[in-house]
Amino acid sequence: MPKMYISRLATLGCLYVCVQVSSAQICQQQVGGSYTYSAIGAGASSAGTSTGTGTGTGTSSTTSPFTTSEVGTLLGGLSGTAPFATPGTLFFDGSGNIRATLTPQGGLTTAVGTYTLNPDCTISVTLTDAFGSNKTSVNLQGIVSSNGSEIDLVMFQGVSGTGTGTGTGTGTPTTSSPNALNGSNVLITLVRPLSTFCNVSNLVGPYALIGTGSKTANTIATGSGAGSSQLGTPFYFLARVQFDGNGKIVTQPGGQSQLPVNVIQPAVSSSPLGFLQFTGTYTINNDCTGTITLNNGTGTGTGTGTGTGTGTGTGTGTDTSSSALTLSFVLTQPMMQFNGGSPVVAGSTKPGIQFSMSNSSQSLIGNGRPQ
Numbered sequence: 001m002p003k004m005y006i007s008r009l010a011t012l013g014c015l016y017v018c019v020q021v022s023s024a025q026i027c028q029q030q031v032g033g034s035y036t037y038s039a040i041g042a043g044a045s046s047a048g049t050s051t052g053t054g055t056g057t058g059t060s061s062t063t064s065p066f067t068t069s070e071v072g073t074l075l076g077g078l079s080g081t082a083p084f085a086t087p088g089t090l091f092f093d094g095s096g097n098i099r100a101t102l103t104p105q106g107g108l109t110t111a112v113g114t115y116t117l118n119p120d121c122t123i124s125v126t127l128t129d130a131f132g133s134n135k136t137s138v139n140l141q142g143i144v145s146s147n148g149s150e151i152d153l154v155m156f157q158g159v160s161g162t163g164t165g166t167g168t169g170t171g172t173p174t175t176s177s178p179n180a181l182n183g184s185n186v187l188i189t190l191v192r193p194l195s196t197f198c199n200v201s202n203l204v205g206p207y208a209l210i211g212t213g214s215k216t217a218n219t220i221a222t223g224s225g226a227g228s229s230q231l232g233t234p235f236y237f238l239a240r241v242q243f244d245g246n247g248k249i250v251t252q253p254g255g256q257s258q259l260p261v262n263v264i265q266p267a268v269s270s271s272p273l274g275f276l277q278f279t280g281t282y283t284i285n286n287d288c289t290g291t292i293t294l295n296n297g298t299g300t301g302t303g304t305g306t307g308t309g310t311g312t313g314t315g316t317g318t319d320t321s322s323s324a325l326t327l328s329f330v331l332t333q334p335m336m337q338f339n340g341g342s343p344v345v346a347g348s349t350k351p352g353i354q355f356s357m358s359n360s361s362q363s364l365i366g367n368g369r370p371q
Contacts, residue, residue, distance in 0.1 A: 211366020
């Protein structure tokens with residue numbers, strides 16, 4: 001074989017290997033530093049399961065609970081079967097190790113896991129609650145994007161595990177099947193935090209909250225060995241909030257939009273879509289995580305009534321149908337704003353919000369954007 005041809009093959013082979021190595025090096029350089037996360041889990045679906053009756057003997061063991069730290073709460077949700085939503089902060093050291101603090105207020109970090117970044121910028125993560133006695137590990141898989149400023153992790157589901165013991169009975173054995181291809185009932189989105197220290201003053205002014213969620217309902221089948229299944233109904237969430245910078249969400253006077261003073265806008269006294277405006281409170285931890293509690297408020301209404309005599313009158317009443325909605329969130333890097341095609345100076349940009357919520361009947365995830 002001609003030496004020139006061999007040399008070209010060697011060069012091509014080196015180029016291929018170098019590209020692969022270069023890709024891996026670029027990805028490893030991208031992942032590093034502090035990330036705040038918002039995790040949401042829909043809970044383990046019981047669809048496709050059935051149970052029978054029987055008697056038998058076996059052994060049982062008790063597993064210690066996870067701690068109330070952020071990573072402990074996350075692992076408890078990932079290992080459980082109920083819907084959950086929780087925020088937190090993890091530190092990637094750039095060398096394959098993950099660390100976390102015991103409280104959102106900061107302090108010394110402790111090793112809580114490891115990660116492996118692959119040449120194609122996919123990533124594998126293993127987390128353990130290092131703050132307690134339950135050392136059960138959870139494995140996650142995901143993708144790195146936006147030049148390392150975002151990591152999205154999921155937990156792919158497989159067949160259920162097996163226990164110990166023997167017994168006899170009637171009915172169909174319990175079975176389970178994996179989710180659809182690349183399907184996960186958990187999503188953890190990690191983003192670079194707004195800063196290394198946050199407080200309620202980081203949120204000021206009007207924001208739009210947009211989310212998508214699912215409401216669950218149980219259906220029960222009948223018959224020997226029959227089980228139950230969960231059905232999810234999707235829904236979308238839209239709200240407008242006004243942060244006062246001191247931990248309260250207030251109603252904006254007049255319902256006016258925050259347009260530049262040189263932009264002509266109609267003079268309206270109230271918003272025709274006032275039901276989209278919420279009041280409430282919010283808290284922000286040092287690590288840029290927090291909670292938002294939204295109320296649909298109370299209002300007054302007018303009506304017509306009759307008495308024992310003649311004539312009619314009008315009166316006011318209070319709408320007491322208010323309900324609270326609590327969202328967990330993390331503050332993300334400020335978004336560049338534009339004014340007439342020109343970017344606004346960096347000092348006037350506001351952080352983004354990444355929120356989630358879950359309970360026994362519904363789960364919700366979404367984003368908040370400054371108006």
